[in-house]
Amino acid sequence: MEDKKFYLIRREDLIDNPTPRIPICLVLDTSGSMAGAPINELQEGVSIFYQALEEDEIAKLSAEIAVVTFGNGGVQVLNDFSSLERQSIPRLQAGGLTPMGEAIEKALDLLENRKNEYKAAGVDYYQPWMVVMTDGLPTDDVNNAIIRTRELVDNRKLVVFPIAIGDNADKQVLQALSNKPPLKLKGLNFKDFFVWLSKSVSKVSQSTPGEKVKLDTKAIEEWAEIF
Amino acid sequence: MGGDFLISSSIIKGRDKIKCDDSVYSVENELGYFIGLSDGAGSKANSHLGSKYVLEFAEIYIVEYLKRIKCNPKKINLDFKKEFIFDLQEALKACFLEELDNYAATLLFVQYIKEYDRYLIAHIGDGVIGGVIYDNELVVVSTPENGEFSNETFFYSDNEAFNHLRMYWVRGLRGIVMFSDGPEVVLYSKKEKKLANGVKNLFSWQKELKEGFDEILKDNLELFSQYTNDDCSIVISQNLIEDLLIISQVLRDKHVRYKSFKR
Numbered sequence: 244m245e246d247k248k249f250y251l252i253r254r255e256d257l258i259d260n261p262t263p264r265i266p267i268c269l270v271l272d273t274s275g276s277m278a279g280a281p282i283n284e285l286q287e288g289v290s291i292f293y294q295a296l297e298e299d300e301i302a303k304l305s306a307e308i309a310v311v312t313f314g315n316g317g318v319q320v321l322n323d324f325s326s327l328e329r330q331s332i333p334r335l336q337a338g339g340l341t342p343m344g345e346a347i348e349k350a351l352d353l354l355e356n357r358k359n360e361y362k363a364a365g366v367d368y369y370q371p372w373m374v375v376m377t378d379g380l381p382t383d384d385v386n387n388a389i390i391r392t393r394e395l396v397d398n399r400k401l402v403v404f405p406i407a408i409g410d411n412a413d414k415q416v417l418q419a420l421s422n423k424p425p426l427k428l429k430g431l432n433f434k435d436f437f438v439w440l441s442k443s444v445s446k447v448s449q450s451t452p453g454e455k456v457k458l459d460t461k462a463i464e465e466w467a468e469i470f
Numbered sequence: 471m472g473g474d475f476l477i478s479s480s481i482i483k484g485r486d487k488i489k490c491d492d493s494v495y496s497v498e499n500e501l502g503y504f505i506g507l508s509d510g511a512g513s514k515a516n517s518h519l520g521s522k523y524v525l526e527f528a529e530i531y532i533v534e535y536l537k538r539i540k541c542n543p544k545k546i547n548l549d550f551k552k553e554f555i556f557d558l559q560e561a562l563k564a565c566f567l568e569e570l571d572n573y574a575a576t577l578l579f580v581q582y583i584k585e586y587d588r589y590l591i592a593h594i595g596d597g598v599i600g601g602v603i604y605d606n607e608l609v610v611v612s613t614p615e616n617g618e619f620s621n622e623t624f625f626y627s628d629n630e631a632f633n634h635l636r637m638y639w640v641r642g643l644r645g646i647v648m649f650s651d652g653p654e655v656v657l658y659s660k661k662e663k664k665l666a667n668g669v670k671n672l673f674s675w676q677k678e679l680k681e682g683f684d685e686i687l688k689d690n691l692e693l694f695s696q697y698t699n700d701d702c703s704i705v706i707s708q709n710l711i712e713d714l715l716i717i718s719q720v721l722r723d724k725h726v727r728y729k730s731f732k733r
Contacts, residue, residue, distance in 0.1 A: 247685075247686070247689060250671075250675050250679075250686040250689065250690075251689060251690060251693055252666075252668030252671050252672070252690055252693065253668070256666060256667040256668035256671065257656040257657065257666050257668050257694075257697075258655075258656055258657065258658060258659045258666045259656075260654075260655050260656070260658075260659065260660050260661075263620035301699075364661065365659075365660040365661030365662075366660075367616070367619075367620035367660065368619065368620055369619050369620050369621060370619045400618070447621075449699055450512070450621045451484075451512045451621060451651070451699070451700045452509075452511070452512070452576075452595070452596055452616065452620075452621050452622060452623035452651060454511065454512030454513040454621055455513045456621070
């Protein structure tokens with residue numbers, strides 16, 4: 244037999260399929276009540292999230308983040324879904340009201356668009372995640388946002404993490420968004436939450452068909468309690 | 471394998487995995503040969519056993535059934551699919567003595583029927599079945615079926631598995647290739663639904679090296695496994711007898727041209 248290397252398929256004769264994506268949408272409260280320590284801690288948590296994903300070889304290629312804020316400037320899309328290398332860490336500023344319903348609907352629209360783009364490009368994707376963090380009551384109508392979200396959640400098309408910051412968040416609204424009880428952040432422990440989130444993204448990005456990914460629920464106790 | 475066919479297979483456990491859930495199986499039988507591949511569901515404790523036994527059962531069942539129906543293509547219909555899945559599930563439940571869900575696996579197999587030079591192809595779930603036709607062109611026969619999300623697929627043990635069992639009668643193939651979702655990342659374009667050009671190399675190296683090809687296939691599978699964390703498995707077969715037919719056809723054509731030239 245000739246040199247065994249002769250019998251190895253060359254890279255250019257293989258297919259370069261894109262890595263399956265995990266779309267994650269952060270829907271963050273940046274209303275006036277978040278001013279001061281809460282917005283600073285949230286900012287640091289979001290930065291840690293981006294850095295942790297950057298450092299994870301597989302998650303870096305899989306994770307696609309969108310950041311929608313509600314508060315300062317109304318509803319803002321600070322980052323639309325794209326790979327991490329094309330994004331910069333968003334700058335969060337507190338101010339204004341709490342239009343949470345509009346923000347959630349915006350997030351769902353972005354998600355729908357991105358899924359259509361994946362399908363058109365032949366890119367596989369995992370079940371999308373949406374994180375909703377708020378410290379107060381919504382100042383707009385959230386009914387449609389809840390109906391749309393629950394339809395996706397109940398059909399296992401979306402995983403929602405509703406998270407209260409402090410005691411004044413609207414428990415009823417957060418509860419209505421998911422089929423699991425909402426969590427309340429312990430103090431302003433955004434950092435531990437985002438570290439947990441990045442580890443969970445990493446775990447999912449390595450899962451294979453038929454594999455049920457179990458998130459580390461024990462670790463949640465370090466940063467949250469049932470609201 | 472006998473002199474008419476070449477069959478090679480290889481399997482590699484995924485990086486960081488405790489057990490390999492993929493299985494491959496090939497056997498020469500009275501109709502021709504059977505090749506199969508199955509990928510056990512990652513999070514099910516006994517899926518490596520499910521993937522192994524489903525192939526062996528499928529081969530016994532299919533051969534008996536084809537003999538009974540005298541390989542009549544019309545008899546492979548929806549009723550057959552329901553019956554096949556029912557019998558498969560019942561037999562394996564009886565064998566494992568517990569819920570079949572723990573033994574969930576995909577199912578890909580090909581029964582070659584030598585007498586009619588015809589392939590019966592069956593597929594549930596992800597993985598790819600393709601082939602090479604006589605002018606060395608690659609074709610995809612059966613594409614992966616995933617759910618909407620990347621880590622979802624279908625298994626023989628599912629309640630509605632017969633709805634996801636795709637079966638085809640195919641003729642005109644010189645060889646067959648099937649692989650699990652591990653090698654799929656480099657051997658199959660999800661966007662264009664076509665096989666990588668490199669698959670042609672595998673067919674020609676198999677023909678050239680015969681038994682020596684097994685080691686080469688393993689080396690190539692190791693190369694593919696660098697691009698995935700998943701188990702990797704592949705089966706390749708080709709018919710040698712057809713080469714003789716092609717040669718005789720070429721000689722016949724040449725003879726006709728020679729005669730017309732002389733005239």
